[in-house]
Amino acid sequence: MTTIYMTEHGVHVNKEGGTIAFKKKDGNATCLPSDYVSVLVVMANVQISHAVIVEVLRNNGRIVYLDKYGKIMGALDNRHVSGRNLLTQLDAYRDADRRLEIAKYILKEKISDEIKFLSYLNKRFKNEEITQVIGKLNIFKNKCDAQTDIASLMGIEGICAKNYFGCFQYIIKHKDFVWTGRKKHPPKDTVNALLSYTYVLVEKDVRAALAETELALDIGYLHAADCRKDSLVYDILELFRAGVADKFVLRCINLRIANAGDFTCEEEGCLMSRVFLKKFVAAYEDYVGDFNDSDSIRYGILQTVRKIKKMIMDSGEN
Numbered sequence: 001m002t003t004i005y006m007t008e009h010g011v012h013v014n015k016e017g018g019t020i021a022f023k024k025k026d027g028n029a030t031c032l033p034s035d036y037v038s039v040l041v042v043m044a045n046v047q048i049s050h051a052v053i054v055e056v057l058r059n060n061g062r063i064v065y066l067d068k069y070g071k072i073m074g075a076l077d078n079r080h081v082s083g084r085n086l087l088t089q090l091d092a093y094r095d096a097d098r099r100l101e102i103a104k105y106i107l108k109e110k111i112s113d114e115i116k117f118l119s120y121l122n123k124r125f126k127n128e129e130i131t132q133v134i135g136k137l138n139i140f141k142n143k144c145d146a147q148t149d150i151a152s153l154m155g156i157e158g159i160c161a162k163n164y165f166g167c168f169q170y171i172i173k174h175k176d177f178v179w180t181g182r183k184k185h186p187p188k189d190t191v192n193a194l195l196s197y198t199y200v201l202v203e204k205d206v207r208a209a210l211a212e213t214e215l216a217l218d219i220g221y222l223h224a225a226d227c228r229k230d231s232l233v234y235d236i237l238e239l240f241r242a243g244v245a246d247k248f249v250l251r252c253i254n255l256r257i258a259n260a261g262d263f264t265c266e267e268e269g270c271l272m273s274r275v276f277l278k279k280f281v282a283a284y285e286d287y288v289g290d291f292n293d294s295d296s297i298r299y300g301i302l303q304t305v306r307k308i309k310k311m312i313m314d315s316g317e318n
Helices: 050-058 083-094 096-125 128-146 150-166 190-210 231-254 274-288 297-315
Strands: 003-006 012-016 019-023 029-033 039-042 062-066 072-076 263-266 269-272
Touching: 003 274, 012 050, 039 190, 050 062, 050 072, 062 190, 072 190, 083 096, 083 297, 096 128, 096 150, 096 231, 096 297, 128 150, 190 231, 190 263, 190 269, 190 274, 190 297, 231 274, 231 297, 269 274, 274 297
Parallel strands: 003 039, 039 062
Antiparallel strands: 012 019, 019 029, 062 072, 263 269
8 A cells, every 4th residue: 555645736646548647837747557556645735637536446545635734634435334344333332331341442552552652761761750650540541440431431541641741841852842732723833733743644544444344433432423523543543642653753853853944833833844744754654664564553553453343343243
């Protein structure tokens, strides 16, 4: 699965024989085999021909549209929801015990990843505040099994997130990046911009992995099923925030992949420059690898999605 990020305004994408041509405003063009392009991530004002859309869908690919802050606005794909899977998902959601079991698993895994991430960093920092937060996270993780409803679990999730993000002031050691707390919709500073963009890129990969499952995306278990969001996507995304997204953001900062001059921060939000956006997504692609590589992060996402599906489907056999 090859992901092409479209970060430059004015590009025209057309099908030419057995290739897909990406033509810039200056007339320069890049041609790729049509079966090579499976995911187009549109992050700029571009024109994609009907023939290209049909070709991508024929290859079981996706076209994902992001706004200027990196939020996914929508996607074109031909994913299918199995009727059998849908009924099993609904049964698991309506059964309070089954839903609670799946939700507990998701939350405990999320907290475990937060603990692992902070513990790994604190081997170097040896910060007492981080040590105390790790202890608190362990306590709340152990409390998950005793909870009897989703609201209580979400309360634990909120407390853990507050403590976890509170440690960022100790682990970000770059003078250009100052942590003032998690702010989103839209992000107001450079660190939050990096976090928000990265969460969206991981979300995109979670959605790609879910495409093979024939599961309904709007029936989640930790997050309530409603018409505002694809709850199952956000359930699974929780499993990759700390260990994948946050780790990548810290990597971007510490390795100087990102610098203050790569952003424009104004009252309405903080934006990446077009030049840096191209560099950023290239670094992300190198970081997560390919779905077909068993050593890659993307393969790990795919395996986790398959495990969650098995949990849901097995619950329907009880």
